[in-house]
Amino acid sequence: MDIFAEDIAKQAMEAISQRIRNMTTLNIVVVGKSGVGKSTLINSVFRENLAETGIGRPVTQSIRCITKPGFPLAIYDTPGFELGKKQQAAVKDEVLKIIHSGNTGHDINKAIHALWYCVNVGSNRTFDESELEWLRSFTEENRLTRVPVFIVLTQAFPKKKAEEMKRCIEGENLEICKVCPVLAQDIDFDEEYVAKAYGLDTLIEVMGQVLPDELQDTLMNVQKVSLRAKKKRAHAAVAAAVAAAFGEGFAPVPFADAAMLIPTQVAMIASITAIFGLDVDKSVLTGFVSSALGSGGATIVGRTIATNLLKLVPNPGTIAVGGTISGATAGIVTTALGEAYILLMEQIYLGTMRAEDLTTETGASKFKELLNRRKKKALPDEGITE
Numbered sequence: 551m552d553i554f555a556e557d558i559a560k561q562a563m564e565a566i567s568q569r570i571r572n573m574t575t576l577n578i579v580v581v582g583k584s585g586v587g588k589s590t591l592i593n594s595v596f597r598e599n600l601a602e603t604g605i606g607r608p609v610t611q612s613i614r615c616i617t618k619p620g621f622p623l624a625i626y627d628t629p630g631f632e633l634g635k636k637q638q639a640a641v642k643d644e645v646l647k648i649i650h651s652g653n654t655g656h657d658i659n660k661a662i663h664a665l666w667y668c669v670n671v672g673s674n675r676t677f678d679e680s681e682l683e684w685l686r687s688f689t690e691e692n693r694l695t696r697v698p699v700f701i702v703l704t705q706a707f708p709k710k711k712a713e714e715m716k717r718c719i720e721g722e723n724l725e726i727c728k729v730c731p732v733l734a735q736d737i738d739f740d741e742e743y744v745a746k747a748y749g750l751d752t753l754i755e756v757m758g759q760v761l762p763d764e765l766q767d768t769l770m771n772v773q774k775v776s777l778r779a780k781k782k783r784a785h786a787a788v789a790a791a792v793a794a795a796f797g798e799g800f801a802p803v804p805f806a807d808a809a810m811l812i813p814t815q816v817a818m819i820a821s822i823t824a825i826f827g828l829d830v831d832k833s834v835l836t837g838f839v840s841s842a843l844g845s846g847g848a849t850i851v852g853r854t855i856a857t858n859l860l861k862l863v864p865n866p867g868t869i870a871v872g873g874t875i876s877g878a879t880a881g882i883v884t885t886a887l888g889e890a891y892i893l894l895m896e897q898i899y900l901g902t903m904r905a906e907d908l909t910t911e912t913g914a915s916k917f918k919e920l921l922n923r924r925k926k927k928a929l930p931d932e933g934i935t936e
């Protein structure tokens with residue numbers, strides 16, 4: 551069976567768009583007075599400028615839902631929360647109503663998955679009593695619905711003051727997940743001192759600890775603040791793909807049939823791409839496939855695939871015996887391919903490599919060099935069990 555790198559890239563493109571289309575929608579309610587920094591927070595955490603460019607539609611008297619087509623996130627914003635006690639009570643009832651109606655159909659896409667209660671550190675002396683009352687009453691009524699509540703201390707500067715507020719709130723023993731101080735954007739004091747943004751990665755990482763498994767890929771897809779969390783999830787996706795396809799029950803195949811591994815690898819690449827939430831196009835994928843599996847636009851035959859995949863493995867000597875690919879070998883080479891792709895996604899995420907670089911000769915050789923460096927860094931017997 552002959553295959554073109556471009557065909558594999560096309561399959562991968564299709565798998566990626568299907569993957570993203572099928573992602574579970576993450577629904578977050580954001581509560582807080584006007585001006586505390588809700589919009590800034592949302593735009594800084596998520597990769598689309600949702601608060602700015604999203605489409606808002608009113609869902610209740612005082613709550614609107616912001617979404618963007620093709621983006622698996624919905625933010626329920628609560629404008630007017632500052633307008634006194636009556637309005638705050640109304641917001642509370644409406645939030646609870648939305649939570650209940652989200653739960654009725656047992657559709658995870660409709661449920662509310664988290665509530666961010668935002669309080670501004672800069673302008674508050676202490677935590678306002680009326681806000682505490684709101685939280686006490688809300689968390690009480692949330693006992694059965696159990697929507698995870700995060701208190702986000704926005705514009706958390708000076709840090710010492712933020713820490714004080716955090717301790718004060720923690721002392722209330724509310725049923726909340728976490729108090730997270732954040733500075734969403736740098737603050738520039740007369741150009742003499744800059745307070746650096748911080749805390750957004752922690753907010754996402756603690757969210758990751760409480761969200762159900764169905765939402766983990768979505769959370770990684772939409773967030774743009776924790777590369778560490780994206781990589782961790784991507785590594786897990788590689789391990790899961792390998793275990794599912796090449797675990798027990800995989801009958802060894804001849805080298806010439808290495809193309810059999812491709813559907814699993816295409817699905818794995820799609821998962822990783824969805825987790826990184828990066829726009830990759832067909833030329834990038836063609837470039838990657840060509841550099842990993844074979845050469846240029848030419849057809850790649852099974853044997854070439856096997857040989858080139860083995861080149862990605864730090865120490866292929868011990869596994870390339872017998873002329874057949876066992877489940878363990880298939881796992882090792884597929885893992886190596888996944889790790890190479892994660893490396894590429896990381897470079898693109900960090901901006902040290904542009905997506906289109908891979909289609910040029912200098913870009914491709916730069917990537918090869920990175921792969922080699924990664925291979926050398928790996929322990930001599932990394933992952934090899936056969």
Ligand SMILES: Nc1nc2c(ncn2[C@@H]2O[C@H](COP(=O)(O)OP(=O)(O)O)[C@@H](O)[C@H]2O)c(=O)[nH]1
Nearest residue numbers: 584585586587588589590705733734735736737
């Ligand atoms: N430098 C900086 N400014 C912020 C931050 N958060 C909010 N602001 C500013 O505070 C003002 C109100 O923020 P906004 O996000 O619109 O608040 P919202 O009404 O709660 O949505 C805006 O001028 C923001 O630029 C932050 O983390 N850093």
Ligand SMILES: [Mg+2]
Nearest residue numbers: 588589590601
């Ligand atoms: Mg706003």
